[in-house]
């Protein structure tokens with residue numbers, strides 16, 4: 624695992640965007656793994672600008688998102704479908720049908736999860752995957768657990784996750800109790816993983832990820848075993864690490 628530091632989130636967002644540009648340039652048909660949340664927003668904004676000025680094109684690429692809330696249809700403003708459309712898909716030039724997210728309103732959610740997993744297995748590995756991290760160290764919606772869940776699955780959200788995400792809803796009661804999340808197998812099979820973490824409320828999760836042992840109670844810690852994972856942290860997220868733990872960019 625490479626740990627890279629910059630004081631500000633913008634530098635890290637630009638760095639992550641550059642890795643996506645590089646990836647698409649080396650293979651325009653790349654399969655991208657995408658995340659939602661406040662953290663990757665700036666990276667998506669940079670990629671939108673890069674597309675606008677002709678520096679990159681997503682016209683041959685496809686994407687799979689990590690997760691979606693159970694019970695929220697694509698047109699719900701707090702759904703991850705909606706987020707992706709608003710902050711990324713509408714700003715770049717993917718072809719119609721190139722972007723996939725789990726369907727949180729599928730009639731049979733268990734089947735939807737397994738079908739989604741199968742679709743990723745059918746296309747092979749994700750070429751590059753962007754991750755955020757929850758304050759409880761979840762990645763996607765792989766919540767702290769006794770085991771690492773390998774496949775895409777329906778997950779009950781932790782109370783702390785629902786609290787963290789209540790800011791996107793009118794109240795915590797409106798935050799869905801469940802989600803569909805990609806499992807650890809697809810995450811670990813991704814050829815390249817970039818994890819962005821900004822702000823002091825991520826500092827404990829980052830400390831446990833970087834300095835702790837691999838433990839399903841700290842879901843992100845599985846990335847210690849990934850062959851090509853880069854953790855990108857700003858000043859706040861790095862606040863519980865020593866300077867010797869990271870390299871500045």
Ligand code: GLP
Nearest residue numbers: 658660661662755756757763764
């Ligand atoms: C959500 C998402 C994660 C994301 C995390 C952090 O719950 N499922 O993929 O990484 O929260 O979100 P934020 O970037 O808004 O802090």
